[in-house]
Amino acid sequence: MPAIGSSISPYIPMRQDRMADMDGHLILVDGSEREVTAENVKRLLDSSARFWLDLAGLDQDTGAPLLRDTFGFHPLAVEDAEHFGQRPKLDSYDGFALLVVYGVTPAGQLVEVHCFYTEKYLVTVHHDPCLDLVALADRLRQRAGPHPEHVMLLYRVVDSLVDGYFPVLASLDDQIDELEDEILQRPTEQQLGRLFDMKRSLIGLRKVVTPQRDMFATLLSGADVLPGMTPDAERYFRDLYDHLIRISDLVDSYRDLTSGALDTHLSTVSNRLNVVMKQLTIIATIFLPMSFLTGFFGQNFAWMVNRLATLPVFLVVGVGLQVLTAGALIVMFRRRGWLSSDGTVPPATPADRPRVARDKRWYVLHPPKASQAVQSS
Numbered sequence: 001m002p003a004i005g006s007s008i009s010p011y012i013p014m015r016q017d018r019m020a021d022m023d024g025h026l027i028l029v030d031g032s033e034r035e036v037t038a039e040n041v042k043r044l045l046d047s048s049a050r051f052w053l054d055l056a057g058l059d060q061d062t063g064a065p066l067l068r069d070t071f072g073f074h075p076l077a078v079e080d081a082e083h084f085g086q087r088p089k090l091d092s093y094d095g096f097a098l099l100v101v102y103g104v105t106p107a108g109q110l111v112e113v114h115c116f117y118t119e120k121y122l123v124t125v126h127h128d129p130c131l132d133l134v135a136l137a138d139r140l141r142q143r144a145g146p147h148p149e150h151v152m153l154l155y156r157v158v159d160s161l162v163d164g165y166f167p168v169l170a171s172l173d174d175q176i177d178e179l180e181d182e183i184l185q186r187p188t189e190q191q192l193g194r195l196f197d198m199k200r201s202l203i204g205l206r207k208v209v210t211p212q213r214d215m216f217a218t219l220l221s222g223a224d225v226l227p228g229m230t231p232d233a234e235r236y237f238r239d240l241y242d243h244l245i246r247i248s249d250l251v252d253s254y255r256d257l258t259s260g261a262l263d264t265h266l267s268t269v270s271n272r273l274n275v276v277m278k279q280l281t282i283i284a285t286i287f288l289p290m291s292f293l294t295g296f297f298g299q300n301f302a303w304m305v306n307r308l309a310t311l312p313v314f315l316v317v318g319v320g321l322q323v324l325t326a327g328a329l330i331v332m333f334r335r336r337g338w339l340s341s342d343g344t345v346p347p348a349t350p351a352d353r354p355r356v357a358r359d360k361r362w363y364v365l366h367p368p369k370a371s372q373a374v375q376s377s
Helices: 038-047 063-070 075-082 131-142 151-163 165-185 189-221 231-297 302-307 311-335 369-376
Strands: 023-028 051-056 089-093 096-104 110-117 121-126
Touching (some): 023 038, 023 131, 110 189, 121 151, 131 151, 151 231, 165 189, 189 231
Antiparallel strands (some): 089 096, 110 121
16 A cells, blocks of 8 residues: 655666656657757757656766756755655746646555746656656647646646545545445454555655645645746635645545554454353353262262162253253253344455445546646636
8 A cells, every 4th residue: 555665766777868867758738859969858848838747766976957058957956866765845047937736546655756847847857767757748748729727737747646645545435435345244354464555655645645635735835936926826826725635635535444444353352252151151051050060979978879879860960950050050041131143243245335436436536627627728
């Protein structure tokens, strides 16, 4: 489940004019693509063309000088890109802004993305592969028509990362439902491990979703300003902020569900243990008077030995008295309800409840109206 990953892409031999140890794409605002080379980047900077440069991995010998010397980013911002593990934040510098945002892979791994944003270009840096950004790049290559404000490119990048949380949370919801049903049927040690993994994953999600939500709240309140922000673009960022609120609420709700499932598991195990202990206690109670009777008649008293010498007397007094005692105890236990399963949790089938289709659930992201509006604008 979700955990902050920081594995760097393995080295792939490339041409010498290409940025070593890095992969990504360089897409212009008109949808055309260029090879990711330092020469192409410098040429685009000199022409003042609007573009998006995505770097999957950052090599200190090639990538860091590119950010520091070619783009002229502040050394502190470049240092953050070299050493990942930052919390979501928005830092404003002279001429550009640095946003640290997080996405998530379908497997639940968190992906840290550093966005260097100006009014003319956007540079994103991440160490782990990000399918959401790859899909966005494919959509940008196929896009035609008028181009919106450059700040909308930043919106689409962050929106793609945020939208990736919803399928992961929907899958987590299904896993919690299945785990609850399994616990009611038969609690096991493996279920405890899965519950703790889920709680750890949700805690990891909450650590990045909550500050990310607060970051956009600060931006929309006017405390921080993005270059090129317009009133129309602000509406889209408000929709992004609404998605983060929903994700944060879902993470908190699922944490409560996993805690409730953990309590249910412990209660079920405890109740089943009580059932076993009750059964053993009943058996021990039945044999207690029998042990007393056999011990009493086993004493070598002459009077008792002389009068229990015949078979009928042995069957009536020796065996019949024990059977009568056991029968009387069983009748007493049944009248008091000790032999029933009331108040315990025997193996049971979970109650049938209608399953809600995934596309009908309230928290699933609505159709991408915002993205369609951006493409048509």
